[in-house]
Amino acid sequence: xxxxLIIDDSSSLRRIVHEALNIxxxxxxxxxxxxxxxxxxxxxxxxxxxxxWHMPGMDGFDLFLSLRDNPQYTNIPVIMxxxxxxxxxxxxxxxxxIRHYLTKPFTHEDLLAxxxxxxxxxxx
Amino acid sequence: MNAIKxxxxxxxLKIRDLLVSVCGIExxxxxxxxxxxxxxELAIEIGAADFSEFHRAIIAxxxxxxxxxxxxxxxxxxxxxxxxxxxxxREVLLPKFFKQLEAGQPKIRVWSAASSTGxxxxxxxMLIQEECEKLAVPSLAERFEILGTDISTAxxxxxxxxxxxxxxxxxxxxxxxxxxxxxxxxxTFQLKQSIRDRVEFKHFNLMDNFSxxxxxxxxxxxxxxxxxxxxxxxxxFEKIAKQLCPGGIxxxxxxxSLFSLNAPFANRSHGNGLYYEVIKKG
Ligand SMILES: C[S@@+](CC[C@H](N)C(=O)[O-])C[C@H]1O[C@@H](n2cnc3c(N)ncnc32)[C@H](O)[C@@H]1O
Numbered sequence: 001x002x003x004x005l006i007i008d009d010s011s012s013l014r015r016i017v018h019e020a021l022n023i024x025x026x027x028x029x030x031x032x033x034x035x036x037x038x039x040x041x042x043x044x045x046x047x048x049x050x051x052x053w054h055m056p057g058m059d060g061f062d063l064f065l066s067l068r069d070n071p072q073y074t075n076i077p078v079i080m081x082x083x084x085x086x087x088x089x090x091x092x093x094x095x096x097x098i099r100h101y102l103t104k105p106f107t108h109e110d111l112l113a114x115x116x117x118x119x120x121x122x123x124x
Numbered sequence: 125m126n127a128i129k130x131x132x133x134x135x136x137l138k139i140r141d142l143l144v145s146v147c148g149i150e151x152x153x154x155x156x157x158x159x160x161x162x163x164x165e166l167a168i169e170i171g172a173a174d175f176s177e178f179h180r181a182i183i184a185x186x187x188x189x190x191x192x193x194x195x196x197x198x199x200x201x202x203x204x205x206x207x208x209x210x211x212x213x214r215e216v217l218l219p220k221f222f223k224q225l226e227a228g229q230p231k232i233r234v235w236s237a238a239s240s241t242g243x244x245x246x247x248x249x250m251l252i253q254e255e256c257e258k259l260a261v262p263s264l265a266e267r268f269e270i271l272g273t274d275i276s277t278a279x280x281x282x283x284x285x286x287x288x289x290x291x292x293x294x295x296x297x298x299x300x301x302x303x304x305x306x307x308x309x310x311x312t313f314q315l316k317q318s319i320r321d322r323v324e325f326k327h328f329n330l331m332d333n334f335s336x337x338x339x340x341x342x343x344x345x346x347x348x349x350x351x352x353x354x355x356x357x358x359x360x361f362e363k364i365a366k367q368l369c370p371g372g373i374x375x376x377x378x379x380x381s382l383f384s385l386n387a388p389f390a391n392r393s394h395g396n397g398l399y400y401e402v403i404k405k406g
Binding site for chain 1: 127130157160161164165168198199200201240241276277278279280281282285287288289290291292310311312
């Protein structure tokens, strides 16, 4: 079973994403900030991160950069799920290597379709 | 890290021209960021070093086009989207189809042409079930054949699974229908098999030839033509008209119309709802 880590400082947002992902069979973990996320990543092998940008402490973008530059984590795919919808920010994220960018408010159809594609679930 | 060179203005214009000519998708001059934010993943996956290479790759490999279209469009959908459409179905179209079935037509074929994650086709299957029961002709429900197609393989997969979370289930679906047609399983809602079986899903691109799909009595083409340029819309409606039987009906989204388009349909209305009857030549 694939493991997905949701990183967002809003517990209600984590719950919404968690519920949306629950319709497929995943092992779903949550972290409320970058430090918690790092603690999870140290002990668990994760297949996908769903990452918010603006969080207290280290933000999601900086967390992405530090994971990207760490050979142990560099290959974990990331879906950035954020209210940050300014053109410049989106381009900054994509140019830094974030492949999948969804803006809040998001539809569950779009989030799930992305997750299915990124994890290359067997679609047959 | 795999990376791709930022999109230049020249590359944007080339990709914009290509998207409109081969996929019918129209981008505004300030939507350069959309190309970069949505298509970078595919460009990197196919090994393009920059967007000029990506542009050449999609010309050389047309099988990439459905992926491009999928990435550029949204899958948003709801249950019983737009009340007026479902009132028209309940009050005008289903009674007409029931009469046809009672008069001996073996089945009614319906196509949800951009079905996304299934809500449109399943809403229809639920409504048919309810109306057949109301009229005490439950066996007629089995004589409707509903096909849902979409360019997104992920959406088709989710449509077939027919399992929805509590937020998605609440978008347009009454508590009564939820209780009746779904089984609650650990906070998710699984559509009952009897309704699931009424809808078949297939991956299909609306840019392809429609003949293999056969002839339909009713086509839902809702909230998908909004992405297409005028020529593409006209071609799409022309192709749909060919797949409709005489008297066949097309339904559009509430914000859509055939206004200013050259399309072989006659406008019909019922209450606030519009529907479109095909005009067959000769
Ligand atoms: C906004 S949703 C509409 C869903 C539903 N018909 C409704 O009205 O709620 C648009 C859908 O059209 C699909 N789509 C876009 N271009 C397409 C194409 N060329 N062929 C088939 N489906 C397409 C998308 O994948 C998406 O699921």
